């Protein structure tokens with residue numbers, strides 16, 4: 255493990271939120287900064303991999319040696335990631351994909367006066383689960399890494415996702431606690447693999463979490 259151990263590997267990383275437009279100017283999204291995914295992509299590149307990042311709308315910066323595919327919605331991210339998957343050795347799905355999208359109102363900006371009695375309802379439909387679809391089409395020799403942001407029962411939910419989505423490694427983190435999850439430069443994670451290993455790490459800067467995740471991948 256360490257510098258150069260990903261030389262010759264093609265690594266795909268998804269990162270950031272997705273944005274699901276409702277009208278011409280409003281959307282459903284979340285506060286993912288893309289920092290964890292950017293750290294993973296940068297670390298893989300520093301270790302010699304050829305890295306492609308599929309990036310939702312966020313400010314995260316990536317080294318210039320990484321190919322970047324910019325997307326907005328979950329369906330665009332799905333299409334881009336699935337197209338790249340057959341050519342990848344390892345995929346790391348760090349993006350905070352919006353599970354649902356509003357049924358669009360239209361390209362015009364919604365006018366407040368259109369709402370009946372001051373109330374407005376939204377209908378939502380389900381987005382594709384990118385990780386699940388990639389797990390189902392995984393070939394032998396490919397390594398799939400999933401993430402799970404949970405607010406409770408971390409290890410239990412994470413173990414179910416590891417198996418249910420056919421991942422090789424699952425990185426779970428608590429959200430809604432200080433120093434971990436969205437919009438922080440640090441993360442506190444639990445790592446689970448198919449060999450039954452489970453590790454919980456202290457709060458660490460995201461670049462160090464990324465480096466240690468690649469260390470673990472080299473053991474799989």
Ligand code: C5P
Pocket residue numbers: 268328347348349350351352353381382383384385386399400401402403415
């Ligand atoms: O089931 P849950 O959304 O918690 O799973 C999280 C993992 O699945 C993350 O790796 C995330 O990137 C991925 N995911 C996805 N497509 C979705 C929802 C989640 O790829 N629609």
